[in-house]
Amino acid sequence: MKSTEEILELLKGKFGSDIIGLVSAPPEKMIDITPASLYNVAVFLRNNEELDFDNLMLLSGLDDANGSTLSVVYHIESVKEKHKLVLRVTVPKDNPITESVVKVWECANWHEREAFDLIGIKFNNHPNLIRILMPYDWNAGHPLRKDYKNPEFYQGMKVPY
């Protein structure tokens, strides 16, 4: 079992400046990393024998509400080692592209589709990045973004109350 600080040191030794740092968000601590390094970090975390992060518990898309960035937060755990870790990548709102981790944790598939559907984050190398909750022909944007405006009509049905 390893603490977040110990894992951070391991990651810094391996990936250097791609690991941005530790963010305290009580009751948890998050490790900020760059979108470009995400896939390699994920592979390392899963395959390293001391870490053995075999389970992606949750992947959430976030609008940071600062007008310029979106985030994706990964909660991962190791069933055998009984430790947990929170990872975060931040992407610019005007070009929100990050890496898919479907090849590392298969269950990320639908989670990433949800983050794409509701927040509008694009995941490179996702096998099937289409909307999962909203209708496929929804063209009014991504509903959980802070600047989202609901359309007046969808397929001839009035949407507002």
Added chain:
Amino acid sequence: MGLLDKEFSQENIVITSVDDLMNWARLSSLWQVGFGLACCAIEMMATSAAHYDFDRFGVIPRNSPRHSDVIIISGTVTLKMATRIKRIYEQMPDPKYVISMGSCSNCGGPYWEHGYHVLKGMDRVVPVDVYVPGCPPRPEALLEGLLKLQEKIRNESLVSKETV
């Protein structure tokens, strides 16, 4: 009719109007499409089950809209589902009736303001005969709604038909 048929010792006739006979037949066997969408569906299932016994009014859940007379929209109607409901409604044979069950289906319910994906009232898509209020309505309320629908059917006429 009860045991009325045992009362006559000889063959007999009953005189009634076509309207009364048709309406009596229709309102006594309203087969419903099993269409549960959210928590209201639990109450609808409870209404169908032994304790509240929807069957005593002739309401039997069917799995195909083509066998059905009434659809009970029980739950939150999302915009995605609304297109499907319209399609199911169009597959039902006439005369067909719609019971809108619960606040969500009546007017959007708790999602009326921030529910970006919720249709604010089933009547924007298909014509509704009876609105049952509640969140979710008790089985007694749904039974009352059904009785209201039966009352409506009882007053229909083949001459000036009001169903769509």
